[in-house]
Amino acid sequence: LVDDYVGNGFFNTLGNLLENPMASLLFCDWHTGHVLKIAVSSEILWHDEQKESVVLTAGKVKRSLCFTPIKIEQFNNGLAYIQQVQA
Template identity: 40%
Template structure:
């Protein structure tokens, strides 16, 4: 288990008389092996939030979505998820290639419920793991160091949302992202995108904005 509390954490805990409570939570809640119910919860999610840190120590957070079960529990200490087609910046994957420390937040807005996972991630560029995720460009494997359930009292309740049409199907196929059709973007696209974008036709930025406003992006 990682060292959870540093001097500044302790100072704040003492300021608010919560050191005993913080120690209790560390002893009772924080663990390494994912419990069976936590494994099932992760496997049932179709999105999560991923935090990564670059080589200079700057953090970023991104949303990752897919079909239910797109995050796999390989064993109680290891999870993996696919990297689907994105905007070409590779911020999360590039950060992981430089700094493996990651945090993952899984949320169920219906219950509500949430699980925090911290670990050391590995960028997997090719091989059986990548091929096991249809439509994936790469995969991320995470060695879990800490996991713990957070109180859900501040999670806003909401009903189940519709799955994005851009989630790859069982064959790995997905519709072209509409932003790739924008006239100023097209010349900069990777070679693999040029033919499908040419078939779909070009959009001006205003046309794309109108489609996005209508929820068709």
């Protein structure tokens, strides 16, 4: 569960997720070069739909994103490979 705070008001990412809830989260370890990719299905939880167990941060959170993992991939030294290809 990730809180979404009011930003520039363009609603681009959330609008895209409303159209297609599939997404990927990419985590890079710049020291080892390892990469973790998590394919997820996302759901937008609007303020009035959130369960009581979700605590809003200072009342500024209008919505939250809930990610359900579908596939997890780890690439050892993946960033080093990308650097070699670009060289």
